[in-house]
Amino acid sequence: MSEETSAVIILFGGSGDLAQRKLYPAMFGLYKRGILAAHFAVIGTARRPWSNAHYRDIVVAAVAGDNDHDQAVAFSEHFYYQSHDVTDAEHYITLKELAATLDAKYQAAGNRLYYMAMAPAFFATIASHLKSEALLTTDGFNRLVIEKPFGHDYASAKELNDSITATFKEAQIFRIDHYLGKEMAQAIMGLRFGNPIIKALWNKDFIQDIQITLAEAVGVEERAGYYETAGALRDMVQNHVMQLVACLTMEEPTELSAAAVHKVKAEAFAALHRYTEEEAAANFVRAQYTQATIAGSDVPGYREEPGVAADSLTDTFVAGRILTDLPDLAGVPIYVRTGKRLTRKSTQVTVTFKPGAAGMFGAQPAAHLTIYIEPTQGITLELNGKQLGATNALVPQNLDFRHDKKAAQAAPEAYERLIGDALHGDQTNFNHWVELAATWRYIDVILAAWAKDDQMPTYAAGTMGPKAAFDLLQRDGHDWFWQPTRIQMAD
Ligand SMILES: NC(=O)c1ccc[n+]([C@@H]2O[C@H](COP(=O)([O-])OP(=O)(O)OC[C@H]3O[C@@H](n4cnc5c(N)ncnc54)[C@H](OP(=O)(O)O)[C@@H]3O)[C@@H](O)[C@H]2O)c1
Structure with a gap:
């Protein structure tokens, strides 16, 4: 517009x-x-x-x-x-x-x-x-x-919502989640619903798992006052990660309108498989970064950061295994992770397609579709192709697309899109109350499970989180696709 x-x-x-x-x-x-x-x-x-x-x-x-x-x-x-x-x-x-x-x-x-x-x-x-x-x-x-933040649990979010809806109707409220303003987050719908080949494969028969990583390389910086009251689960998972989960699992909207998109999103959130507290404790991992030397510089641990309590139980890292009860994707694990002081800044999504049964070419390894949200923007589709030379062996080969850096910089930034949308009255890329209510209810169970445990696992600053975050996938026989220490395509 x-x-x-x-x-x-x-x-x-x-x-x-x-x-x-x-x-x-x-x-x-x-x-x-x-x-x-x-x-x-x-x-x-x-x-x-x-x-x-x-x-x-x-x-x-x-x-x-x-x-x-x-x-x-x-x-x-x-x-x-x-x-x-x-x-x-x-x-x-x-x-x-x-x-x-x-x-x-x-x-x-x-x-x-x-x-x-x-x-x-x-x-x-x-x-x-x-x-x-x-x-x-x-x-x-x-x-x-x-x-954001819109509340710190379901009860406080509801109280806040009640107070603003006493003045404004839902159609007048634009709750910001700036991730929804990002180019590649908006591109997920086009990729999923604008390509018959992707649409045909987007189900539990073909998808092995979906992985979402929102990694930050920085620590808590000057935000300890706020962060101590939030932590990674509230700060990143309840909003940005959950919105990406909805974009990746929701059914196709009947049209490109705010009402139609919010309808399928609400269904996607309602279909999140609810864990008991015990299941939440087994399917979500939290941790805090500890001191390390990165590229020759000493980096303090979270508890040594200014403004952070020496016995803080605030999570700076979360990894989780989310399931949906939507029929098309039921049973497909959606692994999410986010944290501060990780190896490299990157937001990306990888969909792993199931490996094929061994055929005339031998094993048919899993194929991967990666959506790069930031800092680079684009997609990579990995397919098995014949290795060059006198062999019939298959090797992974990448079809790569990246938006041109200059063109990407010239495109409106997330806040510009969102303020423009609010001025035009388009609520598509804002949080509806129903979505917030559902995500807080989901998060509250995890918070309740963690409240019963005063152990805080740790990870060294500069790594990709604690071992438990890797074990979470290995239990299913899977592994994180993006491992910045492994040589991979530019991300
Ligand atoms: N900063 C970010 O990158 C970022 C990112 C995402 C979300 N947010 C959210 O955006 C909001 C603002 O964050 P911020 O970082 O901009 O905070 P901030 O720098 O602390 O700014 C707060 C503002 O509120 C004013 N203020 C404080 N008390 C006031 C009062 N009683 N009456 C009138 N004005 C008052 C302050 O000015 P005076 O002191 O002059 O009154 C200042 O302009 C928060 O909800 C935050 O969670 C921020």
């Missing part, structure tokens, strides 16, 4: 890290594409007493490159700063008046996008003040964009 949109965007947390690193560059991208043009204004809010001029300097610094400084300045002129404490009702009156003034100035047609880029503890307060101080307009759209 590329037509111009009109709106007054009210950004709670306008001075924050997310706003400066992601949201302003994303909005600038929309500006350069003409999706934000003449008819928009952004009101950035936070407590610190900034002037409009200072705020605009911050915006320019956040977005300007070497060649687009003048365009960045023109863009920043649409930005206004309002010092605002989200707990203070009076401030919402001022905000409402400023929004109305800017609406008239920019002809924003009564449209409002409320973006909560703040600590989640404030989400409910903001939503209730938007209602009590009557900020929602009656003559345009009113949409709420809300960041």
Whole structure:
């Protein structure tokens, strides 16, 4: 969608890290594409007493490159700063008046996008003040964009959802999972449902297992305060990993609309095979990284990181074995893993197709389809081909596709796509409450199982997690396909 949109965007947390690193560059991208043009204004809010001029300097610094400084300045002129404490009702009156003034100035047609880029503890307060101080307009759209984390278990997620749905209807709520904005995450549907050869094979008769890896090479960095309350299971599995699981297991939507996609996703989440706590403990592995020397540099263990408790039981790594009860894929293990301080940063999915019975060429090894989500973007399909020369032996051969780096960089980044979608009212790539509820219920069982155990397994920083994460697959006679220490195609 590329037509111009009109709106007054009210950004709670306008001075924050997310706003400066992601949201302003994303909005600038929309500006350069003409999706934000003449008819928009952004009101950035936070407590610190900034002037409009200072705020605009911050915006320019956040977005300007070497060649687009003048365009960045023109863009920043649409930005206004309002010092605002989200707990203070009076401030919402001022905000409402400023929004109305800017609406008239920019002809924003009564449209409002409320973006909560703040600590989640404030989400409910903001939503209730938007209602009590009557900020929602009656003559345009009113949409709420809300960041993760959405709760820390099912009960808190439900409480938060109840509080925001007291002000906004589900059709007005855009819950961000930025993984759904990524090019190759969006490409999974096209790959699965746009290729008869893939469609025909996407079932338990042909698929041996599916593997999802979201590996980070960095440690907890400056985020210990948040991470200590979350851990890898909540921070990565409940949202990003689960959304990828749904994209990989769901049935084909009847059409490419938000309603049709959310319907099959909801079915996919409802069909997740529920474990008992004992089964969850046997099928999920957690661990924490420990000190190591990587490329000559000493890297601290998680418990030595600033802001982390010396006896912390926060998981920095999770591996799990997920099953679905959807008939087409029932019994096919979906192995997932994610963690900090792993060998290399990469997000990728591998589908392993079953090996064939030995035939005239001897053994027919398993074939693999890998989807590279980041940092490279593309797919590799590994097939068995005849080895070159006077032999009939079969060897794995790769059909490789990678998006051209320059073209990939020029494509809109995840936040740009998602903010554009929210402005256009397209909820396809956002989290529906039904999906969140189902994933939290699934995660709660694992959390409950772990709460009964105060042992925290460890892995050395720079490795791909604890031995238990490998044992999890070996129990089924399988192995992780991506092992960055093994020589493989570029990933
Ligand atoms: N940063 C990321 O890369 C990232 C990635 C994914 C999701 N998120 C999510 O995005 C949200 C924001 O994260 P962040 O990293 O940008 O946080 P942050 O840097 O701490 O920013 C918080 C913002 O809230 C404002 N604020 C705090 N208390 C306030 C109050 N009482 N009234 C009004 N404003 C107040 C702060 O400004 P003042 O101090 O001036 O009030 C600041 O602008 C969080 O939900 C986070 O989980 C962040």
